[in-house]
Amino acid sequence: MDSSDNFEIIGVLMLRSKDKEALRAFRGKKLHLRELKRADKRRISGRMLSLLRDGWKESHALCIITHVKEVRSNIRRQVKKYIPSSKLENTIRKAVFSILLEEVKRRIGAESFELDIDKEITLLAKAYSPEIKYVVGGISHLADIIAWSNLRRRDELRTRFKGAITEIIIRDRLKEDIKRILKIS
Secondary structure, three states, X not given: OEXXXXXXXXXXXXXXXXXHHHHHHHOOOOOOHHXXXXXXXXXXXXXXXXXXXXXXXXXXXXXXXXXXXHHHXXXXXXXXXXXXXXXXXXXXXXXXXXXXXXXXHHHHOOOOOOOEEOHHHHHHHHHHOOOOOOEEOOXXXXXXXXXXXXXXXXXXXXXXXXXXXEXXXXXXXXXXXXXXXXXXX
């Protein structure tokens, strides 16, 4: 799992454990697209999207669109009483991670799985539950390609790379979960 644009877009790459083991070679190599030249970003992104589109190793890529900025401002406008920013942010993180886990569980059909997440996503995981098991780093940088591709290549995802990434917009679910947690009607 990796995020772009302050949790607005979260990339998720789901692999079977034996395929994940084959990719451990990538573990030591940090690949963050923001550090590369534009041409390299597009080349790497295009290769990954082509592999995913063609059914590479029975993998599945999700792009979770949260609209977290919009949800945050809507909640602030709806609430009559003051909510401390830290409480609202923690609630948002819990709700986002809960929805993320729900989507992953539903798609892989298993209750237990290993998460490789980037440093940003650890904020979500810790807010959700301190007991959740995850590896920081690992092959999470491959999910960075998914998040970046959705942020920067959206038109091509609908044409040239159609089917490579499943896009899920969680804005309404996120808003309802936050309202439920904060007991807002």
